[in-house]
Amino acid sequence: MPYNKKTRLFIFLFIGASFFSCTDIIELNLKNTEPKVIIEANLNMSDSSFCATITMSNDFYDSSEFLKLENASVSLQKNSDFAFLIPETEPGVYSKKGIVVNPSDEFLLNITSSEGEKYTAKASAPSPSQILYVIPSPFIPPGSEQNNQTEKYYQIVCAWKDTATVDNYYRIKPYINNTFLSDDYILVNDNYNNGDTILLVTIFEIYPGDTLSLELLTVNKEYYSFFSDVNYTLSQGPNYTTPYNPKGNFSGSAVGYFGIYGLSRFELLIY
């Protein structure tokens, strides 16, 4: 969300701390905890691929790489049919292509670590939507007319058609010059737009020559809930909810999710 100077002033005054507040980095003794298994499992309906990345959590101040959980046994079962094994293609990464998925298909993911710990998750396939159009227009932030506005902002309107017969959940992932803006994804559901053409209006700081790509992921409810929880926990401070671990849909003590999504991508070159 872009802020110009005037908006910043308002925000500071709004929290009543414009003249007296200060921030600094402090040393805080935090508890440590046993590393937890983190599972990020995605089944992409659009290219029929499955990928699960299994890592371990670190202590908060630990700057080392996240450890990968290798040599796990990963299998996927479709519609209570036979299960097929997913090979480990890189350390901690288990992937396979050619898995055909249709809307409403049910999948059961089983993971067994080399130490015998079992984690399972269920997910059902959504009815994917496709991006209809993406339209950019220059955007002048409110109240900025009297200032020297050097930044370039664009209002981006992204439209897609929602499927009326089911509850739908979406995650929109933005990329600029093919770099994923990991903090700027947007979650949308169809509570107020069931069956309608959904218009998502958002604003990005983009410069001429940049390429903006938007990925529309139509996701299962568990995927949506997990990232919704992530959003809550990333909002910290006394004005936000008490933080907690996203629940995800895995049994056992693993943190993470098993998601199924359909993907629609749109690229835009800014002149």
Next chain:
Amino acid sequence: MQLNLFSLLYLLIMPEFTISKTFFLFLLFFIIPLVLFSQNFSLTGYVSDINSGEELLFASITTNDNTKGTVSNEYGFYSLTLPKGKYKIIFSYSGYQKKEIEIELYKSFSLNVGLKQIDNEVEEVVVTGERSDKNVTGTEVGTIQIDLKESKLVPVIFGEQDIFKSMQLLPGISSGSDGNSGFFVRGGDSDQNLILLDEAPVYNASHLLGFFSVFNSDAIKDLKIYKGGVPAQYGGRIASVTDIRMKNGNLNRWETSGGIGLISSRLTVEGPVFKNKSSVIFSARRTYADLLVKAFKKEYTDLNLYFFDLNAKANIKFGNKNRLFLSGYWGRDIFGMDFIGFDWGNKTATIRLNHIFSASVFSNTTFIYSDYNYGFDAGFNNFNIALDAGIYDYNFKQDYNWYLKNNRTISFGWQSIYHRFKPMGFKIIQTADSLSEDKITETKIDEQKALESSFYFAEKHTFNNELSAEYGIRFNLFNNIGYAVEKTYNESGEVVDSVTHKNNEFYHHNFCFEPRINITYLINKTSSFKASYSKIGQFLHLLSNSTSGSPTDMWIPSSEKVLPEISNQFSFGYFRNFSDNNYELSFEGFYKLLSNQVDYKDGADAFGNPDIETELVFGKGRAYGLEFFLKRNYGNLNGWISYTLLKSERQFDEINFGLPFSARQDRTHDFSLVLTYKFNPQIISSVTWVYNTGDAVTFPAGKYQIDGQIINLYTERNGDRMPDYHRMDFGITFIFNKNKRFYNELNISAFNVYNRKNAYSITFKTDEQTGKTEAERLALFGIVPSVSWNFKF
């Protein structure tokens, strides 16, 4: 005595369905005969300030041998019943010259008494006067009456005198974080405090996101807070009751007072309409941060950033037996610029009639209106977003005081509150452009209505020179009222059934029976032991999805799914005065059990959700602690030391793996020191120092990565602590009153003298350059100097 206690015990343990029958038997056999066979006469009237005519609440009226006495009630009325004879009656009130009046009592008669303030010329000075021992001899437990003169000397941020900030320096009462006037009493949540302004509930007592309270000290006459042993006349909140009374207005002469500070000013005008019969008072306050910004920065002409308060009150006496009061409060916070706006505020109105039926029966009839609401709107390009919500109360209340004998006073009455809840709804208006047509997206959640009815009966009884008690019962009945669509949900929170209730149909009932008892045993003239038990139910619940609370928190009523919150509190205390009541010492302890506590579940979808009940979880809690209080009342150096040792826990099946966890306000140690030193009648300085254990919070114990994001890993709800909080404030007041008709003073103060960086929040983030995760502290206030000038003429 034994019969009455026996009756009370019987009431406490008997099945609920026979209560009304027993209650009437109680009246028939033990109270009415006392009246019928009484041979006494009554001395009745009001105790007031002789100069202003303001009634003095809880003033002491005793015979000179101190064997019989009473105190004026919350309206300044007293009734003392004595056998025929000659007496010397002593009227006294802290800070006032006591008055002795000789009377020969051969019939009941009325006597209004005016007391003179000591050192009236130096009004803001803590004066020496009648040395009260009410803290030892009174039946109240866990109750504190704030001395407004003391509170005006306590240094506060921005120099704005705030009685609420002073209150938070007392044992058992914890303040919110810096810049937060929310408070916590004996481990309770902030929404569990009932705040009454002239008997009207105030739902949000904060201005400017908590930097100020809504109470303009110039308009306030009295503040009393009940932390435990809450009298039966109060109900509806389970942690505390703060009863604030506005001034009535000077009955004798016109007065103007006010103050000019760095960011706010205030003005009060009061005086008689008809001398000694009718008076009015108007008081206003406004901050002007926005005006200052606009003055220095011309480009911010559209900035709105202020709050205002208006207090008004009028009263008129009709003969000796009737007095009518009209009072109101209107306050609002307004933030905004041309493209965004946010405002919230309270309105209250009270119409009150005091009527003296006879020498022994006093009645108070009150109609009260109260509302709290907020609104937000923002617009840019072709979008406009608006949301609003509120709660509106219409309240009728009838109270009686029946002075049976000099050692027995009965209070009873009833109250009925019609609540109207306007849940948060929002509207997004999209005007047509090249991409789309006009479109309005709106969530409109049906209003909810409820009727909260109560009946109470209480008796204050002095059994002998050593033992006295105040006991009572309160019945509450809470009805939900249609129109409403009552939904039934499955375990997933999906609607499986619904029942439509017609407009004004009573469709669900919650009942709560609340026994209360306070006992005082006077060990000797200077020390006493007290104990109390109280049960209180709460039918309104504040849903907050933030740890500190915000103006947009939502009030909801009890229902079939949301049961009333219940508190059972046991408390005890030892009270001792020294040096002719110059020093007050008390130790108090309490144990409180809480049930039907309400919270959002993790990740609740609260925004505009018509099925908000599916996002709630219900649990229990407990709080227990010890309180220590030592106060020096008189002399050039006075003040107090306050310490609280506290444990406050909550337990929900769905949170923290079902294990108990500390409530955020669980501050193990909470210490306050307040000192005032009078150099001479013109110069007074004050200093406060506070220390408390940091709030219980949830910090990360680890981290992990998902889709490019670093996410914190948590282990235990509120298992960590914010850094300990401590701070010293200093103030000095110079009083200029050479001309008696014009009193003025200059107050210079500094908040956070040694510039301690107390953490308002700690957030955890990843440094984009180094990739390291780190903790960032936000401290709202370093040292904040301020100056204000106050006047009165």
